[in-house]
Amino acid sequence: MIIKQNTRIILSENRKNSYQNGKVLSKDSITYKRSPTEPTRHFGPLRLFREVTVAEQQSEKFIFDEAIQILILPIIGTVQVACGDDTYLVAVDESLIIHIPADTAISLVNNYKSSAIHYLVAGFVYDHPITGFSKFNLQPDKSISLFEYKNENGFLNIHIGKWRGRSSGTITPSSKHVFAFVIQGAIEMEDCLLQKADGLAMYGKEIINFEALSSEAIMIFLELNS
Template sequence: MIQQTPGRIYLADQRGLTETSRFRRHSTFNFDGYQQEFKEPFGRLRALNEETLAGGHRLELTAETASLVLVLPIIGAVGVAGGSTVATVQVEEAQLLHLPAQSVISFTNLYETELISFLHIWLTAADFPAPPQLFSFDFQALENNLAVIVSAAAQAGIALSLGRFAGRQEAVYSPQNAEAHLFAFVLAGAFEVEGRLLHEKDGLALWQAAAVELEALSNDALVLVLEF
């Protein structure tokens, strides 16, 4: 019998929804006012939010504990201010910043009328603050390849990889740390990841994984793999 890597699926249609006239947030884990059973943090990973922010608006959030926040734009640029960081983060960039406990981070839509969309991923900070860092990448480098965007060796023990695949293309993710937790999140399309079927905006938590096998089940399928 083939032994399956331990894991847990987080379905897209079971994400929490927080919505006002200014923003719409889908939360994979408990976050801010959204609190539900079985949506507790996965290891250091405390939140994975997909945020849509209306034109000209600003959103402020408070870090309850010392946190690493990874910001990844999906549509449009987002202004980010938090800790020692003030930056405009574009598509094909990822911003990593450290927030002391009880500090505030703000996200600003710099366009007057256009919506923007971005991920903000929250992890418990390591013992020592990580310096802010901006990572750039080219979507062409993601074609049928899991490209490393953030290396675990560079920043506080976390790594981020992205890949965009044609249908039936395969990849294997090898963790940089044998004891790491992994979280895969499908941004577009569908994948089979370690024997689990994942559709758009589904997530999969994995642990005790020596390697992770992925296969795209649709064209232009886009997946994120976070290691921590």
């Protein structure tokens, strides 16, 4: 972990890894219920940010002791999401956000018989329950909004983009807490070099500048209210 003023860099190699029965590999940039001194501790309302690989015919299960919003973004394959009586299928170039009440189980399932799935999952608190589904098509040098909501306490904006080498961009955050994660490639952001699976937690930034250092660099941003 590297700390700069109002930023926290969570390098890929510093994530908390868990390997369940040789079937589910999870790598946490933000880990639920970690000590406040841990590198992967909470960041404002962001309670969890995890990269997961699930083997064929296996699943990952969560139960949180507080009401939470869950974001699922598949990278490889289709994820079946089961929560109570509700079931969703989320494929590549799609994303799902759902509200999970406290002490309620949610399962992320791989129904394939011979191949693994790979996805990102984020968990964060938000004042109002949200359920939404988004389809997207990444275009060069453009950020695409997946979900955007506003209430009396601030904004929620989740967006993803792909940038070509040496192209640059600027974000004007709508919220104090911004978490950025590199899905592919390398990006320089706020004087920090970020490579694949590195995360950057930024607080109170009025403007965020970045530049892609590799072709087809892909990054997701979570702008979260306090």
